[in-house]
Amino acid sequence: MTLEFRNLTKRYGAVTAINDVSMRFEAGKIHAIIGPNGAGKSTLVNLATGSYELTSGEIYLDGQAIHRLQKYQISLAGIARTFQNIRLFDRMQVIENIEVCLFPAEARQVWRDLVWPASARQRRETRLAYCMTLLEQFGLERQAFDEAASLSYGRQRMLEIVRALARRPRVLLLDEPAAGLNEAESAELRERLKALRRPDLAIIVIEHDMDLVMSISDHVYVLQNGALLFDGTPDEVQASQDVQQAYLGTENELESIRQLAQRRKSVRRLRHQAGTA
Ligand SMILES: Nc1ncnc2c1ncn2[C@@H]1O[C@H](COP(=O)(O)OP(=O)(O)OP(=O)(O)O)[C@@H](O)[C@H]1O
Ligand SMILES: [Mg+2]
Numbered sequence: 001m002t003l004e005f006r007n008l009t010k011r012y013g014a015v016t017a018i019n020d021v022s023m024r025f026e027a028g029k030i031h032a033i034i035g036p037n038g039a040g041k042s043t044l045v046n047l048a049t050g051s052y053e054l055t056s057g058e059i060y061l062d063g064q065a066i067h068r069l070q071k072y073q074i075s076l077a078g079i080a081r082t083f084q085n086i087r088l089f090d091r092m093q094v095i096e097n098i099e100v101c102l103f104p105a106e107a108r109q110v111w112r113d114l115v116w117p118a119s120a121r122q123r124r125e126t127r128l129a130y131c132m133t134l135l136e137q138f139g140l141e142r143q144a145f146d147e148a149a150s151l152s153y154g155r156q157r158m159l160e161i162v163r164a165l166a167r168r169p170r171v172l173l174l175d176e177p178a179a180g181l182n183e184a185e186s187a188e189l190r191e192r193l194k195a196l197r198r199p200d201l202a203i204i205v206i207e208h209d210m211d212l213v214m215s216i217s218d219h220v221y222v223l224q225n226g227a228l229l230f231d232g233t234p235d236e237v238q239a240s241q242d243v244q245q246a247y248l249g250t251e252n253e254l255e256s257i258r259q260l261a262q263r264r265k266s267v268r269r270l271r272h273q274a275g276t277a
Contacts, residue, residue: 001027001062003048003171003202008057010043010226016044020057025202027170030193032213033206034222036238041206042084044223045173049081050074058141061171077265079165079168082160082177084206090149094159095142098131100168116226138192153269154185158192171202178209180269190216214238 010018018040025031033041036224048059048073057066066074089097093155113120121273123248135141143151161179163170177193179187186209193216195204207213213220219235222230222243230236230243237243 001170001200001202002060003204004060005044005048006060008044008047008059009055010040010047010052010193011055017226017258018047021223021226021228023221023228023231025171025204027202027275028197030197030203030205030216030220032217032220033204033223034208034210034213034220035229039223040226041223042175043226045081045175045206048074048171048173050154070073072102077169078168079173080088080164080171081173082164082175084175084179086153086156086160087113088148088156088163090152091270092148093145094151095128095131095135097159098134098163098166099127101163102127102131131166134165136164137195138162139188154181154188155183157181158189161192165196170200171204172208173204175206176208177205178207178212182269203276 005021005023008018008021009016021040021044023031023044024034033044035041043052047054047067050066050073054067057067058065061077061079064077066077066079069077085167089100092100109120109123113123132141132144134170135144135210138161140151140155140159140162143155148156148159159172161172161177164174174193178189181189193203193205205213205217214237217234220231220234220237221228222237222240230240232240
């Protein structure tokens, strides 16, 4: 299974957010897309999932063109995402946040359920058991029946990932999953993402957290001003002069970028807590 971006360009009026970008993602691997703020990372996610229309270029999933499909068709084809800003159903239970994602696939069963309520009950049990195994993968099983809004910020981020996994996607796009997480939560996320690696799933992580990126990725793409600056293994990216000059800077600058990222994380966390208090 492969997802391919071929010469993608996206303009918003006079702004060229993505400029002739080609990338390739393979099942069984974890890929990262890094780059400074405004580099175009989220735009790429929105193009891949059909939220934004391409200005030009093509996207292929397993050789099939998907760039002209509707958003829901792309989702049915097996591409799932999380958002840079959490978007859960706050007033629903944790487990219901997962369960609702399964309904469209079962819509044709509605009539059968009316005629055979026992079979409907049994299918609900199967569905809930499935949701529970997903929640277990991210350590959320004990909070399954709590309201989603009652979870801590870090747990909500994990729930977003579980929800994206509900329909067994072939491609999982995570837009800054570590944003706002503290160090322990980031370390937990790292282990959970590593455990998600499997032969039928391509994982794409957009992140500013360099420690996370470099420790889990097989392949890293570096975006700058909407264009592909470099791609390679984490070691190659860290060794690249281009990347160091254009993005990471010198070793000292690297440290200051880390500190900046850390401060940004704390600010986001405070903002989020203020918003949900
Ligand atoms: N809906 C939009 N309308 C107009 N311009 C947009 C829109 N979305 C993004 N842009 C612009 O496109 C460029 C890329 O933005 P994008 O959000 O993709 O960057 P990013 O790499 O995800 O940044 P960050 O790290 O801050 O999340 C920016 O210049 C941004 O202002
Ligand atoms: Mg973004």
